Amino acid sequence: MKTAQRSQEKMTESKPSPGLSRVYKALRKMTCATRPELAEATGLSLPAVGTIVEALVNAGLAQLKDVEPEGRRGRPAQQVSICPEEHLVAAVDFSSPSAQIGLYDLYGKQLQQEKGRSSLGLAELGQGQALDFILECLRKYPAAKAYGVNVPGFVQNGVVSHSWMFEFNQAIDLKKELEARLHAPVFIENGVNSAAWGEYRTRQLRSPQSLVFLNFGQGVGAGLIIGGRLQRGAHGASGEVGLMPVGIEAFDQEEISLDHLGLHLDFVLTHLESSAATSMQTILMGERAFAALMEVTPDLTDPFGQVVERVMAGDRKAAAAIDQFNHYIALMLTNMVLTIDPDFVVLQNSWPHTRELFFEPIRAYLKKFGITADVSLSQVGSRVGLDGIALLAAESLEQGLLQKAR
Numbered sequence: 549m550k551t552a553q554r555s556q557e558k559m560t561e562s563k564p565s566p567g568l569s570r571v572y573k574a575l576r577k578m579t580c581a582t583r584p585e586l587a588e589a590t591g592l593s594l595p596a597v598g599t600i601v602e603a604l605v606n607a608g609l610a611q612l613k614d615v616e617p618e619g620r621r622g623r624p625a626q627q628v629s630i631c632p633e634e635h636l637v638a639a640v641d642f643s644s645p646s647a648q649i650g651l652y653d654l655y656g657k658q659l660q661q662e663k664g665r666s667s668l669g670l671a672e673l674g675q676g677q678a679l680d681f682i683l684e685c686l687r688k689y690p691a692a693k694a695y696g697v698n699v700p701g702f703v704q705n706g707v708v709s710h711s712w713m714f715e716f717n718q719a720i721d722l723k724k725e726l727e728a729r730l731h732a733p734v735f736i737e738n739g740v741n742s743a744a745w746g747e748y749r750t751r752q753l754r755s756p757q758s759l760v761f762l763n764f765g766q767g768v769g770a771g772l773i774i775g776g777r778l779q780r781g782a783h784g785a786s787g788e789v790g791l792m793p794v795g796i797e798a799f800d801q802e803e804i805s806l807d808h809l810g811l812h813l814d815f816v817l818t819h820l821e822s823s824a825a826t827s828m829q830t831i832l833m834g835e836r837a838f839a840a841l842m843e844v845t846p847d848l849t850d851p852f853g854q855v856v857e858r859v860m861a862g863d864r865k866a867a868a869a870i871d872q873f874n875h876y877i878a879l880m881l882t883n884m885v886l887t888i889d890p891d892f893v894v895l896q897n898s899w900p901h902t903r904e905l906f907f908e909p910i911r912a913y914l915k916k917f918g919i920t921a922d923v924s925l926s927q928v929g930s931r932v933g934l935d936g937i938a939l940l941a942a943e944s945l946e947q948g949l950l951q952k953a954r
Contacts, residue, residue, distance in 0.1 A: 565954060567592055571600045572950065575610060576655075580629035582615075600953075601628050607953035608634060609946075632657070635945060638692035639938035640664070640685040641931075642699050642713060643739025643763070644898075648931060651689045652938040654946055656749070661931065662688070678713055679725055686730065694732055696941030697722070698739040698933050702784040706736045733948070735941035738780075739763070739933045740787065743926075744771025745778055746936025747894050750928050758890040761926075762789075762881060763933075764852075764873075768837055770884060789880040837876035840869035852899050859905060870905055877906075878913030885914075885921050897926040 567590075574589040575581060581589070587597045604610040611631045614624035632654035641648040647664030664685050686695050699722065701711025706723025714720050726734040744761035753759060755776025762770050770787035772779040779786045838851070844866045845854040858866035881893060895907055903925060911923050926932050 567596060568600050568603065568950070568953060571597060572604060572609065572953075575604070575628060575630055580613075580627050582625055582627055586628065603953040604628075607949045609949050609953060633659075635694070635942075635949070636689065636692045637694050637696060637938055637942045637945060638686050638689035639696040639934055639941060640682065640698065641739060641742070641934040641937060642682075642697070643743070643933050644930070647685055648934045649685050649688060650931075650934050650938060651692065652942060654942050656935070656939040656942050658931075658935065658938070660689070661934070675714055675720060679729075682722075682726065683729055686726075692732065694941050694945040695726065695730060695734045696742075696937035697726065697734060697736050698742050698937045699736065700739055703736050703738050704784040706734075708736065733941075733945065735937070735944050737937050737940055738769075738771075738784070739937075740769040740771040741778055741780065742771075742936030742940060743896065743933040744773055744894075744936070745940055746928055746932040746934075747926055748773050749939055750932075750935070751892070753892070757892070758888065759892045759894060760881070760884055760888060760890045761894045761896070762877065763896050764837070764877060768877070768880070770880075772888065772890075774888065774890075789884060837873050837880075840872040844869045856899055856901055856905060860901065871909065874906060874909040875913060878910045878917065881910070881914060881923075882917045882919055885919050890921060893921050893923045894926055895923070896930075896932070897928075898930040 570590040570592065571586055574586055578585070578589065583594060583597050583601060586592075586601070587594045590597065592600075601610060601612075605612060605628075609630070610628050611634075613627045613629060615627045616624055635654040636659070637652045637654070639650050639652060646666050649662050649664050650658055651660040652658050682697060686692070686697070699708050699711055699713055701713070702709045703722075706721060707719050708714065708722045709719040710717070723734050723736045726736075740761065740763040743763055744759060747761050748759050751759075753773075753776075757776065758772075758774045760770055760772055762768075768789060770789050772787050781787075841851050841855055844858060844863075845851055855866050855869060859870060884890075885893060895902075895910065897903075897907075899906075907923075907925050914921070914923060928935060
């Protein structure tokens with residue numbers, strides 16, 4: 549599910565002066581250099597480079613170090629170096645049943661990672677305990693200067709709604725609540741959006757290249773990057789393919805409301821078991837995709853893992869369930885590809901046997917539908933969402949420091 553953090557986007561979009569940008573980019577590429585070397589690399593005058601270096605040092609984006617000259621004669625030369633380890637980012641990803649927690653430097657390099665306890669059932673404990681759980685994860689890294697949090701649900705300016713982590717039909721200003729307790733900037737994003745950004749950056753893609761990242765785990769959703777920009781939509785709902793109606797019978801229902809049709813499996817299973825819907829009558833794409841899986845196993849903590857185990861053990865019903873699931877996933881992707889025409893379509897890669905059980909069959913369905921887009925599995929794997937939110941938070945922090953250096 550998606551987000552539209554306009555205030556955070558403004559920080560990301562604002563750019564430093566051309567001279568500052570040139571020196572900083574050159575320094576990042578070189579990692580360390582003297583002022584004359586930076587002047588040669590950028591074409592700027594030595595005094596101009598000296599002024600910019602001073603600004604970068606004052607902002608905390610660079611450090612100075614004396615280097616002994618050859619032969620130990622003369623004054624020591626000062627070397628300018630980047631210092632990404634001085635600005636750490638703590639990130640947590642709640643888009644899977646068990647939280648993933650990590651520590652990153654300013655450039656998105658992972659320094660530590662660990663697995664947290666399950667976040668399922670938090671909504672039943674109340675908003676206070678859900679916040680305490682998030683803080684428990686983030687406070688594992690007290691040296692962090694900024695934080696990134698992946699959540700399921702709609703996210704708009706840091707306000708989260710329609711999320712299984714909190715009361716589903718209530719909104720919570722998660723950014724405000726966490727920043728008040730952590731006294732540091734917090735970047736809130738939807739998990740699928742973050743995964744799409746993590747994949748995009750890992751592949752070193754650039755504008756105008758576009759990418760669709762499809763996630764299916766605790767629900768079905770897509771992250772969209774068009775022209776190098778993450779698409780969140782006006783209301784944070786961009787890419788909610790799991791809520792697409794299926795067939796004309798969908799409009800015969802008296803009411804279709806997000807208040808009772810969530811994408812998290814708790815809500816899907818409840819709806820499937822209700823008298824108004826069965827596995828053959830469900831009307832939303834996400835429900836239909838999961839319906840067959842739910843007939844094989846009602847295990848909400850790891851439905852894919854359970855079904856995959858049964859398939860590998862020779863269970864024909866489980867194999868048929870995965871085939872039906874793949875059919876609907878391919879149908880979702882067909883609609884998205886025909887609408888967006890992306891350069892790349894990426895499927896998450898989080899379980900054993902993903903390639904043979906999900907990827908290859910889905911790609912075969914897409915070819916049957918006439919889709920010839922570049923379809924591949926994630927190059928990062930299950931931590932792509934964690935990497936993505938860390939990158940988004942780090943990039944936001946970096947832009948803020950560059951603004952300080954202006």
